[in-house]
Amino acid sequence: MTLGTTPVSVLPGVGPQRLRTLGLLGISTLLDLITYYPFRYEDRNAQPGRELVHGSRVTVRVTVDGAAGVKYRGRRASTTIAPVVTEDYRRLHAVWFNQPYVKDQLKPGRKVTITGKYDANRRSITVATHDFVVAGETVHSDRIVPVYNVKADITPKLLRNLIAQSVKTYGGEIPELIPLQLRQKYRLIDRLEAIREIHFPHTSDTLHQARRRLIFEEFFLFQLKLQAFRWVHRHEQPGVAHDVTEEALAQFAETLPFAMTGAQRRVAQEIVQDMRGKTPMNRLVQGDVGSGKTVLAFLAAYIAFLSGHQGAILVPTEILAEQHFRAAAELLEPLGVKCALLVGSQKDKERKEVLAEIEAGAANVIIGTHALLEEGVRFHSLSVVITDEQHRFGVEQRSIFRQKGHAPDVLFMSATPIPRTLAMSIFGDLDVSLVDELPAGRKPIQTFWITPDKEERSLRFVRSELAKGRQAYVVCPLVEESEKIEGVVNATDLYEMLKDWFAGFQVGLMHGKLRPTEKEDVMRRFVDNEIQVLVSTTVIEVGVNVPNTTVMMVYNAERFGLAQLHQLRGRVGRGEHASTCILMSKPDTEAGEERMKAMVATQNGFVLAEKDLELRGPGEFFGVRQSGIPDFKIGDLLHDAKIMQVARDEVQSCIRSPEFWTLPNYSQLVEYLKQEKVLLERAGD
Numbered sequence: 124m125t126l127g128t129t130p131v132s133v134l135p136g137v138g139p140q141r142l143r144t145l146g147l148l149g150i151s152t153l154l155d156l157i158t159y160y161p162f163r164y165e166d167r168n169a170q171p172g173r174e175l176v177h178g179s180r181v182t183v184r185v186t187v188d189g190a191a192g193v194k195y196r197g198r199r200a201s202t203t204i205a206p207v208v209t210e211d212y213r214r215l216h217a218v219w220f221n222q223p224y225v226k227d228q229l230k231p232g233r234k235v236t237i238t239g240k241y242d243a244n245r246r247s248i249t250v251a252t253h254d255f256v257v258a259g260e261t262v263h264s265d266r267i268v269p270v271y272n273v274k275a276d277i278t279p280k281l282l283r284n285l286i287a288q289s290v291k292t293y294g295g296e297i298p299e300l301i302p303l304q305l306r307q308k309y310r311l312i313d314r315l316e317a318i319r320e321i322h323f324p325h326t327s328d329t330l331h332q333a334r335r336r337l338i339f340e341e342f343f344l345f346q347l348k349l350q351a352f353r354w355v356h357r358h359e360q361p362g363v364a365h366d367v368t369e370e371a372l373a374q375f376a377e378t379l380p381f382a383m384t385g386a387q388r389r390v391a392q393e394i395v396q397d398m399r400g401k402t403p404m405n406r407l408v409q410g411d412v413g414s415g416k417t418v419l420a421f422l423a424a425y426i427a428f429l430s431g432h433q434g435a436i437l438v439p440t441e442i443l444a445e446q447h448f449r450a451a452a453e454l455l456e457p458l459g460v461k462c463a464l465l466v467g468s469q470k471d472k473e474r475k476e477v478l479a480e481i482e483a484g485a486a487n488v489i490i491g492t493h494a495l496l497e498e499g500v501r502f503h504s505l506s507v508v509i510t511d512e513q514h515r516f517g518v519e520q521r522s523i524f525r526q527k528g529h530a531p532d533v534l535f536m537s538a539t540p541i542p543r544t545l546a547m548s549i550f551g552d553l554d555v556s557l558v559d560e561l562p563a564g565r566k567p568i569q570t571f572w573i574t575p576d577k578e579e580r581s582l583r584f585v586r587s588e589l590a591k592g593r594q595a596y597v598v599c600p601l602v603e604e605s606e607k608i609e610g611v612v613n614a615t616d617l618y619e620m621l622k623d624w625f626a627g628f629q630v631g632l633m634h635g636k637l638r639p640t641e642k643e644d645v646m647r648r649f650v651d652n653e654i655q656v657l658v659s660t661t662v663i664e665v666g667v668n669v670p671n672t673t674v675m676m677v678y679n680a681e682r683f684g685l686a687q688l689h690q691l692r693g694r695v696g697r698g699e700h701a702s703t704c705i706l707m708s709k710p711d712t713e714a715g716e717e718r719m720k721a722m723v724a725t726q727n728g729f730v731l732a733e734k735d736l737e738l739r740g741p742g743e744f745f746g747v748r749q750s751g752i753p754d755f756k757i758g759d760l761l762h763d764a765k766i767m768q769v770a771r772d773e774v775q776s777c778i779r780s781p782e783f784w785t786l787p788n789y790s791q792l793v794e795y796l797k798q799e800k801v802l803l804e805r806a807g808d
């Protein structure tokens with residue numbers, strides 16, 4: 124049996140309800156369960172009674188030393204008190220609030236480990252958690268205790284029990300994946316032991332060893348997938364060597380409404396070189412907000428067209444897909460390119476038509492959301508995919524194309540500055556290009572941090588910009604009142620208020636809860652300047668390009684991270700007019716204040732990214748939002764960067780050795796690659 128395919132419902136006590144909650148936590152198989160690692164630990168090693176400090180949280184092992192009693196106050200409130208004695212014979216009282224049922228368990232002589240606040244004057248402990256000591260059973264208190272993310276009916280205790288059960292019953296089925304010589308070389312404990320220790324640590328040292336081993340394993344398997352995929356890719360399916368003449372490139376440049384910056388020209392050359400070669404391109408283009416990356420994406424797609432193939436541009440939202448589609452059509456159709464749009468909200472009939480064009484090769488450049496990755500999409504001859512780092516476009520997604528018979532070049536676009544070494548470990552042998560120059564004539568964006576009492580003054584300023592023919596974004600954190608959080612502005616109310624404020628101008632409302640067609644309509648009217656003020660949540664954060672907009676006003680700016688504020692500010696200052704960013708905020712933390720100051724002080728995304736790291740730590744910076752960066756279960760890309768490098772090098776030498784594919788020592792890994800669909804199973808394999 125394989126744990127990766129065995130559902131958690133095989134465990135006693137897991138019925139439909141719990142199965143659902145576990146599913147919400149991302150646990151559906153036994154493997155998910157045993158690799159559901161704690162996110163932190165609490166040191167609850169028991170202390171001797173004489174060392175307890177007044178007012179602090181303590182853990183002690185005690186024996187119940189007399190009858191426990193319950194006092195009720197009103198119908199619900201109760202206090203349970205039991206006399207107890209510590210192992211070094213100090214007499215104390217253990218106090219439970221509102222848990223009258225514990226009384227029945229507190230039989231004299233019963234041993235229990237309690238954790239809670241110690242009051243030296245009353246000689247009592249207010250119990251926060253307790254664990255009865257059962258002879259011969261592992262207890263979770265009195266040691267380092269794992270803390271898990273839990274939900275509803277899946278309590279920490281239940282989760283620990285489920286994990287304990289599956290490790291006990293199915294532990295033997297956990298395959299060892301790391302080859303012996305590597306385990307020896309890096310002194311890694313074996314997998315089963317590591318999994319036991321990570322959930323039920325004995326000491327901080329054994330816990331450390333377990334973490335080290337599991338982080339290595341996670342990074343090693345990640346690298347293995349990445350590199351094996353490339354290896355197979357190169358050997359079995361070379362990329363397209365695009366045929367592109369200098370004249371065609373010159374013609375492209377001439378069609379542009381502007382002259383490319385030096386940086387754009389340099390990166391364009393790098394892309395052309397890559398695409399001419401047979402080795403599939405794997406390039407990351409990094410450039411700050413508004414630096415002009417889009418035209419490079421269009422160039423790559425155009426090169427595919429010139430060679431008789433297709434280019435796909437994959438973007439994170441429908442708003443962006445629409446925007447890129449319009450811009451691509453405007454630029455490329457005069458060059459004879461047929462552009463197509465594919466997004467989830469299209470009507471069946473329209474979708475069918477687009478799919479047919481894609482399959483027949485009538486559409487040359489296809490722009491879309493993840494809808495492009497769906498099964499029904501068949502390309503005629505796809506030779507380049509352009510995507511961004513927000514998009515999860517890893518081995519799995521490439522496999523989708525490979526199974527369809529394509530080995531496209533890949534170009535990633537990113538406005539998030541990822542340090543080069545880190546980028547290499549994440550994306551493998553990735554080439555990096557920098558667009559480190561803004562288009563000429565850009566005026567710096569003036570940034571102001573104001574407190575809410577200056578709101579009216581700011582709105583008057585916004586109105587003066589509108590009077591000059593410009594447009595404005597007004598962004599706030601929430602969509603509607605039902606989400607009400609004290610003191611936080613919601614878009615629906617703000618919209619109503621601003622309609623009055625900006626009488627004579629059109630105000631529009633945009634947020635994630637609108638239907639796709641509504642969003643599209645609002646956005647189109649804003650682009651066409653039928654709407655002058657767009658009240659929005661952060662759905663407009665990435666990539667939106669309306670160069671006539673000169674004001675970005677953000678309500679409750681303290682609720683956004685630096686990277687997000689920088690992206691929002693990047694929506695203005697994209698044209699010839701001077702622009703302003705107004706951050707309205709009354710931060711209640713020092714870090715919040717620091718963020719506002721940093722935004723005022725610099726407009727450089729790299730500097731802000733570093734500041735963000737410093738203020739929030741790597742976990743959050745590389746966290747949820749940058750979803751293109753893989754989220755690891757246990758490894759931390761910044762803290763454990765060294766382990767990632769070692770894993771990367773070891774995988775490289777494994778894969779390069781011919782023995783890798785044949786020796787039994789590696790068979791588990793090869794099996795793993797098949798399970799992960801990196802190696803395709805073929806008849807006769």
Ligand SMILES: Nc1ncnc2c1ncn2[C@@H]1O[C@H](COP(=O)(O)OP(=O)(O)OP(=O)(O)O)[C@@H](O)[C@H]1O
Nearest residue numbers: 381382383384412413414415416417538562666668
């Ligand atoms: N060389 C140039 N000269 C003048 N304008 C340019 C140049 N390159 C791009 N632009 C214009 O600058 C604006 C921003 O460019 P683009 O949308 O490509 O930025 P981006 O790098 O994708 O930014 P973001 O990361 O914010 O999406 C667009 O209106 C684009 O037409």
